[in-house]
Amino acid sequence: MARFAVRRTISVLALLFATSVVVWGIFEVIPSYNPARAIAGREANATTVAAVARKFGFDKPKYVQYVDTMKQVFEGQIIDYQNDLNVVQQFRQKFPVTVSLVVPAAIIWFVLAVILGSISALRAGKLSDRAIMVLAIVGVSIPVFLLAELLLYVFAYNSSIFPAGGYAPFLPNPGQWFYHLILPWFAIAALSIGFYARVLRSNLLDMVNQDFVRTARAKGLSQRKVFVRHVLRNSLMPIITMFGLDFATLLGGATLVTETVFNLPGIGQYEAQAIGNLDVPPILVGALFTAFFVVVFGAIVDVIYALLDPRVRLTG
Amino acid sequence: MAERLLEVEDLRVSFATEDGLVRAVDGVSFTLDRGEVLAIVGESGSGKSVSVMTLLGLTRSVNTRFAGSARYKGLDLLSASEQQLERIRGAEIAMIFQDPISSLSPVHRVGDQIVEQIRAHDKKISKAAALDRAVELMERVGIPNARARARAYPHEFSGGMRQRAMIAMALSLDPSVLIADEPTTALDVTIQAQIIEEIKALRERSASGVIFVTHDLAVVADIADRVIVMYAGRVVEQGTLEEIFYDPQHPYTWGLLGSVTRTDRDPPRRLPSIPGAPPSLVRPPAGCHFRPRCPHAFERCVEVPELTSRLPEAPGHLDRCWLEVEEKRRRREVAGRIGLVAEAVA
Numbered sequence: 001m002a003r004f005a006v007r008r009t010i011s012v013l014a015l016l017f018a019t020s021v022v023v024w025g026i027f028e029v030i031p032s033y034n035p036a037r038a039i040a041g042r043e044a045n046a047t048t049v050a051a052v053a054r055k056f057g058f059d060k061p062k063y064v065q066y067v068d069t070m071k072q073v074f075e076g077q078i079i080d081y082q083n084d085l086n087v088v089q090q091f092r093q094k095f096p097v098t099v100s101l102v103v104p105a106a107i108i109w110f111v112l113a114v115i116l117g118s119i120s121a122l123r124a125g126k127l128s129d130r131a132i133m134v135l136a137i138v139g140v141s142i143p144v145f146l147l148a149e150l151l152l153y154v155f156a157y158n159s160s161i162f163p164a165g166g167y168a169p170f171l172p173n174p175g176q177w178f179y180h181l182i183l184p185w186f187a188i189a190a191l192s193i194g195f196y197a198r199v200l201r202s203n204l205l206d207m208v209n210q211d212f213v214r215t216a217r218a219k220g221l222s223q224r225k226v227f228v229r230h231v232l233r234n235s236l237m238p239i240i241t242m243f244g245l246d247f248a249t250l251l252g253g254a255t256l257v258t259e260t261v262f263n264l265p266g267i268g269q270y271e272a273q274a275i276g277n278l279d280v281p282p283i284l285v286g287a288l289f290t291a292f293f294v295v296v297f298g299a300i301v302d303v304i305y306a307l308l309d310p311r312v313r314l315t316g
Numbered sequence: 317m318a319e320r321l322l323e324v325e326d327l328r329v330s331f332a333t334e335d336g337l338v339r340a341v342d343g344v345s346f347t348l349d350r351g352e353v354l355a356i357v358g359e360s361g362s363g364k365s366v367s368v369m370t371l372l373g374l375t376r377s378v379n380t381r382f383a384g385s386a387r388y389k390g391l392d393l394l395s396a397s398e399q400q401l402e403r404i405r406g407a408e409i410a411m412i413f414q415d416p417i418s419s420l421s422p423v424h425r426v427g428d429q430i431v432e433q434i435r436a437h438d439k440k441i442s443k444a445a446a447l448d449r450a451v452e453l454m455e456r457v458g459i460p461n462a463r464a465r466a467r468a469y470p471h472e473f474s475g476g477m478r479q480r481a482m483i484a485m486a487l488s489l490d491p492s493v494l495i496a497d498e499p500t501t502a503l504d505v506t507i508q509a510q511i512i513e514e515i516k517a518l519r520e521r522s523a524s525g526v527i528f529v530t531h532d533l534a535v536v537a538d539i540a541d542r543v544i545v546m547y548a549g550r551v552v553e554q555g556t557l558e559e560i561f562y563d564p565q566h567p568y569t570w571g572l573l574g575s576v577t578r579t580d581r582d583p584p585r586r587l588p589s590i591p592g593a594p595p596s597l598v599r600p601p602a603g604c605h606f607r608p609r610c611p612h613a614f615e616r617c618v619e620v621p622e623l624t625s626r627l628p629e630a631p632g633h634l635d636r637c638w639l640e641v642e643e644k645r646r647r648r649e650v651a652g653r654i655g656l657v658a659e660a661v662a
Contacts, residue, residue: 211418218372218413219433219485220406223398229432230421309423310469 004314008299012292019291020073023284024066033278039081069284078281080274087281090270091289097167097266100177101184101258102250109189109196110243116193117200118232124205132197139194148187148261155183165263184262188255192246196239203235210234237309244301245294252290321493321525322348322371326384327394329363329370333379336598340366342549343384343623346542348493348525355528355540355557357572361594363549364529368495370394372409373401388493407437410491414498416478420470427451427466430485437489453484457514476507483514490522497529512538533572537561545569548594548605551623555633563645565626565635568606570648604636612639612647 027033036053037044044052053059057068072078076088120132156164162183168176207213208231216230255268256275263269267286274282306312329341341363348354356364369375371386371393386393388404396404405411413419421429430450435441441449447466454462457480470478479499486494496515500508516539519526528539536543536557543560545553545568553566564570571590592609595601601608603618610617621636637644 211413211415212421214369214374215411215413215419215482216421217374218405218411220402220404220436221432222402225436229424234421234423311422311471 001314004299004302008295012295015291015295016288019287020070020284021066023287024069024280027278027280027283028062030278035081035278035280038278069281073281073285073288078285080279080281082274082277082279087285090282091267091285094265094267094270096169097264098251098253098255098259098268100167100170100181101188101255101264101266101268102247104181105185105188106192106243106247106250108185109192110239112189112193113196113200113239114232114236117197117204118227120197120201121204121208122227124201129201133201136194136197139190140198142190144187144191144257145261147190148184148258151183151187152261165261167264167266181264184258184264187262188250188258196242199242200235200239203238204231207231207235233308237305240304240308241301244297244304248293248297249290251297252293253286254290318349318351320347320349321389322346322527323387324367324371324385325387327367327370327386328381328383329366329375330381331379332381333598337381338597339549339600340597341370344544344546344551345384345623346544346554348527350492350525351519351523353519353526353528353539353541354544355530355536355542356544356546357530357533357536358546359531359594361548361597362546363597364546365497367546368411368497368527368529371495372405372411373398374411403437406433406486406491407489408491409493409495410486410489411495411497412479412482412486412499415502416475416482417470417502419482420478422470425467425469426473426481427454430454430466430481430488433485434488449488450484453488454481457481457484457487458510459484475503476510479503479507479511480514483511483518487518487522491524493525493527494518495527495529498531499528500532500535501530508535515539545572548600549597550605550636551634552606552637553633553635554623555630559630559633563627563630563633564648565633565641565644566606566637567610567612567639567647569635604638614638 027035034049036049036056036058039056040049040052050059057065060068069078073088076086078087079085080087080090116132116136120129123129152164155162163180166180168180170177212234213226213230216226221229253267253271255264255266256272257268258264259266259268260272267289270282271286273279274286302312302314306314324347325345327341327344328339331338331340344363344367346354356367358364366375370382371388373393373396382394384394388409391400391404393401393404420426424432427447427450430453431443431446434446434449435443438446451462451466454466459465459477459480465473465477470481473481479502483499494515499515500511503511512535515526515528518524526539528536530536540557542556543554544551545560545566547568553560553564553569560569561573564573568590574590590609595605595608603620604610604613607613607617616638619638621638623634623636625631625634626637626641627633639647
């Protein structure tokens with residue numbers, strides 16, 4: 001376990017370093033990219049731009065710029081170019097919105113996928129199975145921006161059952177929080193519900209023919225117990241792996257589209273704006289943030305895996 | 317007379333597949349009394365496993381067709397409801413499977429799997445009491461340090477210990493019928509012998525009936541009272557152990573007996589075997605299923621021979637072969653002598 005923790009920590013550090021170099025490097029090779037001009041504004045003349053470049057250190061050698069930037073990131077002092085705000089503070093402020101969006105959505109998609117995948121597998125070949133699988137394909141294929149707009153059109157514009165976007169904090173009014181987020185939750189969950197349900201269905205159908213399932217039936221267990229304790233229990237591993245990584249990337253800010261469409265002030269929306277403006281500091285911090293979550297949740301998935309399947313050993 | 321446990325009459329099981337109807341079991345009849353060991357012998361695909369799994373309803377599916385009857389203490393297992401079968405499975409009729417690693421759930425502790433078996437039928441017993449009972453059972457089947465081993469997972473057990481755990485599980489509710497489906501096939505020979513001893517001991521202790529499915533005649537000689545020889549879904553011969561071993565009537569049985577490797581003689585250069593392979597069960601040969609591989613086949617074999625007694629002195633000894641009894645005995649002699657000569661030459 002200690003060995004596992006040490007190795008995973010090293011891999012977090014290595015991944016963060018590699019991510020920072022790549023993301024930072026990308027902007028260096030964009031032809032039209034000139035942060036000094038962006039900060040100075042369109043009207044500025046060459047002298048002003050040069051002055052800005054000197055002030056922000058854009059005239060220094062590249063590796064010095066990189067080291068300076070990373071120092072600012074880890075000291076929490078990095079400022080975005082667009083609004084002159086502290087990026088780390090912005091993240092801290094916006095992260096609860098993203099958590100509010102992602103965590104309930106993840107619960108919704110996991111639970112619904114398990115239920116729908118199970119129904120589908122238990123009724124394989126029947127009408128309900130086919131209907132679920134068609135819906136699953138639709139869920140997987142429909143782009144998030146289209147689904148989000150459709151949901152808004154139907155439930156907010158046409159019938160105003162739900163608000164047309166916007167965010168209300170959980171406190172003091174959880175009802176409003178729930179009311180504002182229910183459409184975004186389903187917009188995010190739809191893809192994963194479809195995908196997970198399909199994967200689970202095929203795992204379940206493979207598992208049903210396993211010898212130990214026959215043993216469970218031969219013991220005289222009820223069909224429900226055979227299914228839940230033996231078939232389902234042994235079929236969950238693949239979707240748990242998928243779940244860990246999908247959850248991590250979304251929590252790390254891969255909610256750009258949903259937050260933008262529903263006007264939710266989370267880190268996804270912040271990132272989307274930063275990308276539009278080629279504002280390097282938020283993009284860099286966002287990438288590091290995502291990478292961090294992916295590695296950490298990868299480790300958490302491995303631990304859960306080892307708990308669920310005793311044959312798995314944590315080796316890092 | 318001992319209590320009659322099972323009465324199987326003209327059992328037929330077929331599976332609808334894309335290639336056509338597979339007649340896996342084509343008319344099997346037998347009875348099983350308390351304290352008796354019945355061996356069902358045959359090659360892979362002869363229908364022996366399907367026959368016994370059908371008794372527990374484990375072959376039920378939308379594509380399976382059943383005919384005939386299989387009664388356990390009067391209850392027809394073929395038409396019993398799933399709930400009725402659930403009460404019988406594990407408690408009245410228990411089963412041990414061939415491959416103990418794939419037959420135990422990989423993610424549950426061995427002790428918990430036995431506890432699950434006990435609690436599936438005994439709703440009142442507490443978890444702790446069931447675990448005590450599981451540990452006791454594990455000790456009984458010779459698993460050392462059972463209290464600690466109950467907490468281990470199947471992959472932490474050796475093959476022999478896993479099969480012992482399977483047996484402990486099957487015995488946990490003192491079933492009247494124990495079905496052992498090739499319980500020793502996946503094990504090495506020394507472990508095989510120990511497992512056979514366990515099953516024999518069980519039968520002494522609890523006087524249950526045992527159905528022992530195997531392709532290993534050496535094991536049969538060791539354990540069985542009566543023997544059924546199956547080939548391509550049909551019973552080709554059945555009788556007592558002595559009848560089958562000392563006066564086998566069907567050429568297929570001769571072949572099986574000839575394939576037993578004997579350690580009391582010098583080994584032959586080539587191990588004897590029956591040439592050819594079992595036929596397709598979708599389009600089996602007309603008449604006797606063994607005809608294409610049978611060195612003694614003649615014109616009459618295109619008709620299906622009835623499974624009947626052809627020996628006045630042994631009315632319980634049935635076979636499906638058209639050859640005259642005297643002719644059979646003569647040919648068997650010759651075949652046996654050729655075998656011996658071949659061995660001597662080698």
